[in-house]
Amino acid sequence: MSVEWAAPAVVLSARPYGEGGVIATVLTEAQGRHPGLVRGGGSRGQVALWQTGNLIEARWVARLADQLGALSGEMVHAAAALAMEDALSLATLAGACAVAEGALPEREAHPAIFHGLVSVIAGLARGTDTALPLLVRWEALLLADLGYGLDLESCAATGAREGLEWVSPRSGRAVSAKAGAPYADRLLRLPAFLREPDAASTPQDWLAGLRLTGFFLARDAFGLQHRPLPPARQALEARLADQLSLTHPPTHQGSPDAR
Amino acid sequence: MLADPQALMLPLSDALRAAAEAVTPCRICGNLDAADPCRICTNPERDQGLVCVVEGVADLWALERAHAHPGVYHVLGGTLSALSGTGPEELRIAPLLRRAEDDQVREVILALPATVEGASTAHYLQDRLAGAPVTVTRLAQGVPIGGSLDALDDGTLAAALRARR
Numbered sequence: 001m002s003v004e005w006a007a008p009a010v011v012l013s014a015r016p017y018g019e020g021g022v023i024a025t026v027l028t029e030a031q032g033r034h035p036g037l038v039r040g041g042g043s044r045g046q047v048a049l050w051q052t053g054n055l056i057e058a059r060w061v062a063r064l065a066d067q068l069g070a071l072s073g074e075m076v077h078a079a080a081a082l083a084m085e086d087a088l089s090l091a092t093l094a095g096a097c098a099v100a101e102g103a104l105p106e107r108e109a110h111p112a113i114f115h116g117l118v119s120v121i122a123g124l125a126r127g128t129d130t131a132l133p134l135l136v137r138w139e140a141l142l143l144a145d146l147g148y149g150l151d152l153e154s155c156a157a158t159g160a161r162e163g164l165e166w167v168s169p170r171s172g173r174a175v176s177a178k179a180g181a182p183y184a185d186r187l188l189r190l191p192a193f194l195r196e197p198d199a200a201s202t203p204q205d206w207l208a209g210l211r212l213t214g215f216f217l218a219r220d221a222f223g224l225q226h227r228p229l230p231p232a233r234q235a236l237e238a239r240l241a242d243q244l245s246l247t248h249p250p251t252h253q254g255s256p257d258a259r
Numbered sequence: 260m261l262a263d264p265q266a267l268m269l270p271l272s273d274a275l276r277a278a279a280e281a282v283t284p285c286r287i288c289g290n291l292d293a294a295d296p297c298r299i300c301t302n303p304e305r306d307q308g309l310v311c312v313v314e315g316v317a318d319l320w321a322l323e324r325a326h327a328h329p330g331v332y333h334v335l336g337g338t339l340s341a342l343s344g345t346g347p348e349e350l351r352i353a354p355l356l357r358r359a360e361d362d363q364v365r366e367v368i369l370a371l372p373a374t375v376e377g378a379s380t381a382h383y384l385q386d387r388l389a390g391a392p393v394t395v396t397r398l399a400q401g402v403p404i405g406g407s408l409d410a411l412d413d414g415t416l417a418a419a420l421r422a423r424r
Contacts, residue, residue: 015342048412052375080375081414084400085421094375095330098341231341235379242386 003065005031008076009058010117012101014050016037016042024050024071024103026058029114035103036060036071039100049073051080053093057123079121080124088239094165096120096135102144102230103221116141131148132240133193133201136209140194148172148214148220166190167212169219188212203244208235287358289334289351291316299323299331306330308365312370312384316340322370330368333358338371338380350380352387360389361378366394371402373418 009026012033016201022041027033036058041050049056055077062069070151083089084211100117104110116138123131143149149172154161157180164188166180167173174195180187191205201209214237218229229233260267284290285297292298299305309330313319314337322328335350359367367382371377381397388395401419402411411419 013342047374048414078412078414078417081373081412082417084373084375084378085418087385090378090382094341094379117366130368244263245376 002061002063003069004059004061006057007058008118009030009056009073009098010036010054010097010114010121011036011050011052011054011073011080012097014038014041022050023028023068026071026073027100027114027117028058028110029102030109031060032108032110033101033106034060034067034112034167035106036062038071038073041071043053048078048081049075051078052097053079053083055079055118055119057120065165077121079124084126086128087244088236089124089131091168091232091239092128092131092230093121093124093139095230096138098230099217099221100229100231101140102225103146104215112139112147113142113145129203132203132206135149136194136206137197138211139210143213143216143221146221148216150174150216151188153240164190164195172216188215203226207237207244210240216247284334288332289336289354290332307363308354309368310364310366311368311370312355313370314377314380317379318370328368330366333367335371335380337375338374339383340376340389347383352384355384356387356391359388359393362391362392367391367395369395369397371398 007030008029009028012027014022014024014161017037018072020040020042022038023035024038024041025033027037038046038050042045054075056073057073057076058073060069060071079093083093088240096117100113120131120134123134139152150167151173152164154174155164155176156168156171158176160176163176163178164174165177166175167190168175169188174190175187188211189208190206191201192199193201193205194209214229215235220228274289282291282292283295285292285295285300286312287296287300290297304412310333311322311328311330312333312335314335316334319334320330333355337345337350339345339347358364367388369381371381385395399422400415401422402408408416
């Protein structure tokens with residue numbers, strides 16, 4: 001008698017284990033973030049499959065449900081190989097997978113997060129101008145799914161629902177341009193595409209979005225685990241900032257609420 | 260070996276001891292050799308202007324077996340990896356940047372693994388070498404010699420199509 005499942009999955013990581021094996025972590029719709037031992041996963045025949053970001057058809061088998069179990073898989077979409085040529089695409093893919101790996105609890109279903117990550121990976125095929133806004137929205141969704149959602153519906157100070165341009169780093173609530181003006185240096189910029197899915201966005205908006213979600217991921221999703229934001233996610237933000245020749249803003253630690 | 264230790268086991272242990280005492284990393288490229296600098300770095304027939312960057316000594320030996328590279332090498336000692344905590348400081352990146360500033364060096368070839376970590380390291384090195392007076396190139400990816408298309412994975416096929424000429 002054994003326990004098993006088979007499902008489409010995203011490879012989040014693969015760590016070498018023993019002679020030619022790897023311990024891979026995948027994200028599926030129903031099983032959530034799930035690790036497993038891949039026998040021969042580091043071999044020449046399998047190493048391409050277990051690259052971070054690949055979409056695979058995964059199969060997991062174990063004698064008992066709480067065991068590490070054995071993972072196997074077949075390639076569905078070789079996202080890693082397709083992203084390797086472009087530095088920003090690769091950083092986007094690695095950053096997204098690192099966030100999912102570090103922030104999500106093990107073996108807990110988060111179907112919306114799985115579908116969101118698949119959308120980011122699919123978006124990479126159309127370019128980073130599609131994938132990066134999707135990534136920022138996915139990170140906001142991840143925060144909400146973990147219980148740290150941002151409230152971007154109305155201004156924390158005035159209740160206004162229009163002209164929202166900032167987010168309070170203390171409360172995670174939106175702040176209108178007028179109410180936030182005196183505190184602009186201490187607030188996080190809210191890019192329009194995060195509130196309106198159809199809004200056009202620029203690379204500066206993507207960077208503002210990454211800084212916004214990155215701040216709350218670092219403070220809430222990772223900070224409460226006493227861990228920093230994953231290096232791959234930090235590298236993504238730094239790479240985009242470098243491409244835009246921007247300098248990093250001052251930290252927002254300890255800044256007061258806008259109210 | 261146990262039946263005749265004088266003839267087999269002791270010479271083997273002597274050879275292992277001699278190798279352990281003599282083999283050291285080359286101060287220039289990081290290759291393992293009994294001489295420091297190594298025989299590749301001091302070979303006058305090698306093109307000192309062509310530096311091939313590899314992840315480890317095994318990759319260097321693979322390229323040497325193929326007699327494909329007329330230049331010299333630089334062994335990084337790994338690739339950047341967030342999972343294993345390998346950062347730029349753990350790799351021989353600073354010596355590479357110093358070598359790239361040498362007037363003699365005109366091209367740096369990044370021969371790193373076609374993995375997420377290898378590609379991330381290559382992009383990082385390309386950024387760091389952008390200000391150096393050298394041409395930075397990378398190995399091509401595509402159809403292996405003797406390989407048929409139907410046996411290739413999707414990623415390799417896509418990379419081969421993109422790199423068509």
